[in-house]
Amino acid sequence: xxxxxPKIVAFCxxxxxxxxADLAGSLRxxxxxxxxxxxxxxSGKTDVRVLLEAFEKGADGVYVLGCMEGDxxxxxxxxxxxxxxxQAKKIxxxxxxxxxxxxxxxxxxxxxxxxxxxxxxxxxRIKKLGPSPLNKNYPPPPKEGEGHKGNSTxxxxxx
Amino acid sequence: MIIAEAxxxxxxxxxxxxxxxxxxxxxxxxxxxxxxxxxxxxGILAAALRMLRKKEGNPLETVEVTxxxxxxxxxxxxxxxxxxxxxxxxxxxxCGVGVQFLAERYPKWVVPALNTKFAGATIEHGVWEERCGxxxxxxxxxxxxxCPVIRCxxxxxxxxxxxxxxxxxxxxxxxxxxxxxxxxxxxxxGKLDLLLEIQPPKDWSKSRDGGPRKVVREDVRLA
Numbered sequence: 489x490x491x492x493x494p495k496i497v498a499f500c501x502x503x504x505x506x507x508x509a510d511l512a513g514s515l516r517x518x519x520x521x522x523x524x525x526x527x528x529x530x531s532g533k534t535d536v537r538v539l540l541e542a543f544e545k546g547a548d549g550v551y552v553l554g555c556m557e558g559d560x561x562x563x564x565x566x567x568x569x570x571x572x573x574x575q576a577k578k579i580x581x582x583x584x585x586x587x588x589x590x591x592x593x594x595x596x597x598x599x600x601x602x603x604x605x606x607x608x609x610x611x612x613r614i615k616k617l618g619p620s621p622l623n624k625n626y627p628p629p630p631k632e633g634e635g636h637k638g639n640s641t642x643x644x645x646x647x
Numbered sequence: 648m649i650i651a652e653a654x655x656x657x658x659x660x661x662x663x664x665x666x667x668x669x670x671x672x673x674x675x676x677x678x679x680x681x682x683x684x685x686x687x688x689x690g691i692l693a694a695a696l697r698m699l700r701k702k703e704g705n706p707l708e709t710v711e712v713t714x715x716x717x718x719x720x721x722x723x724x725x726x727x728x729x730x731x732x733x734x735x736x737x738x739x740x741x742c743g744v745g746v747q748f749l750a751e752r753y754p755k756w757v758v759p760a761l762n763t764k765f766a767g768a769t770i771e772h773g774v775w776e777e778r779c780g781x782x783x784x785x786x787x788x789x790x791x792x793x794c795p796v797i798r799c800x801x802x803x804x805x806x807x808x809x810x811x812x813x814x815x816x817x818x819x820x821x822x823x824x825x826x827x828x829x830x831x832x833x834x835x836x837g838k839l840d841l842l843l844e845i846q847p848p849k850d851w852s853k854s855r856d857g858g859p860r861k862v863v864r865e866d867v868r869l870a
Contacts, residue, residue, distance in 0.1 A: 537687055540694040579691070581657040583699045621702040 494548035494614040497520045498607070503561040504597050505553030508521035511600030519607035521612075522523075531555070531592075532565025539576040543585060546599040546623060551591045553606070559596065566594060585621055589614065648677035648768070650731025650775045651684060651743040651761040659692070659738065660699055664760045666707065667695075668734035671760075672726065672749065673713030674741035681775050683761050684740030686713040692740065692760055710734070723752050749870060783853030783860065789841060791832030796849070798825035804846035 506527050512519065516569055528534070531554030542550045555565030570592050577587030591610060595601040595602045663669055671693045679685030693709040700707035712729050714722045717739060726749070732735070734758040739746040750757040762862050767779040769849040780797035786804070787794055796802050800818035806826030810817030814827040 535687075537694065539691045539697070540691060544694055544698055579656065579695050583695055584702055585698060622698055624704075 494522050496549045497547045498523050498525050499528055499552045500525050502527055504531055504555040504595055507597035508595055508599050508603040510612040512603045515600050517550045519604035520611040522611050523607050528575055530562045530565035531569035535568040536572050536573045536576045549589045550618045551610055553593050555595050556594050573602045650681045650765050650767045651678050651742050652700055652765045654762055656695055663736045668708040668733050668735055670729055670734045670737045671709050671711045672739050674717040674745050675713055676716040689713055689740050715746055717741035723748050726813050782831055790829045795825050795830045804849055
């Protein structure tokens with residue numbers, strides 16, 4: 489378990505977190521490489537279905553980064569995101585994956601160091617929790633030799 | 648419209664424990680408007696069930712379809728191509744009407760994913776309130792457009808009762824007294840004299856008594 493490297497998806501608001509990520513880069517700040525950043529026009533774009541899809545596709549943790557409360561470029565997007573994250577956490581608890589694998593954070597575009605800190609904090613949290621129950625196959629069989637892969641079991645098919 | 652809300656996930660999952668492949672059917676009607684059973688909710692439920700079962704080591708295959716309405720045979724028929732032999736159960740995200748229609752049409756184990764609540768309307772985004780008791784004989788013209796049958800906790804036709812306080816109901820202080828609302832409305836309309844007329848006991852035979860009700864419009868029937 490000690491060499492478990494979680495897959496983490498970070499949904500980032502363009503106006504704050506995404507810029508903060510850029511700033512963190514400019515400042516040459518180090519943060520774990522486990523984070524897959526996805527840019528959103530606003531954290532208000534957060535959709536319960538997409539958050540669940542991230543877990544289903546193999547994420548061990550997911551977080552949404554929105555602007556500071558009261559500072560949303562679209563006024564209320566981050567409040568809406570917060571409520572949707574709460575709803576998705578509830579579903580994850582019901583499923584038994586655990587709502588603590590999903591989180592909402594607030595920061596501003598000027599908070600590059602905070603972006604790195606959140607990445608660090610959240611990665612630590614997920615490392616402690618271990619792989620998502622959906623990724624039970626971890627560690628992968630040695631024959632693959634290409635590191636950790638998300639569970640590839642066929643989950644279902646939509647129409 | 649019909650207002651419904653999601654059943655707890657564990658309850659739905661428990662009903663399809665034995666299924667390997669399920670058809671998850673959303674409804675594009677009322678339950679889409681009240682955000683309980685539309686395409687998005689169908690996707691969320693299917694994803695949640697898949698993940699739950701995958702976690703338990705008993706993977707579930709899902710097929711998701713959202714019909715325009717589940718309360719019309721034409722749309723229900725369109726589901727036929729998805730109801731293949733390997734489908735072990737159908738989960739309906741419609742009101743009870745949709746669930747029954749699917750069960751009548753297809754010889755499969757049909758499971759409701761929603762609890763059907765009432766006939767209501769959107770008060771604000773995310774808030775729905777009951778407005779009609781479906782009692783079969785509308786008396787709204789007597790009460791200024793405010794229904795005492797469903798909005799008065801006691802459904803009294805000559806109100807208010809002695810429990811109305813400061814315009815609120817004694818049953819729940821957050822519920823406006825329907826008869827206070829009726830009084831205020833009729834006063835605004837200058838029709839307070841309507842209240843002087845004593846209403847006779849309501850003819851409930853037009854409501855739930857007498858089995859399932861039926862409405863037939865001969866003028867629009869095809870056969």
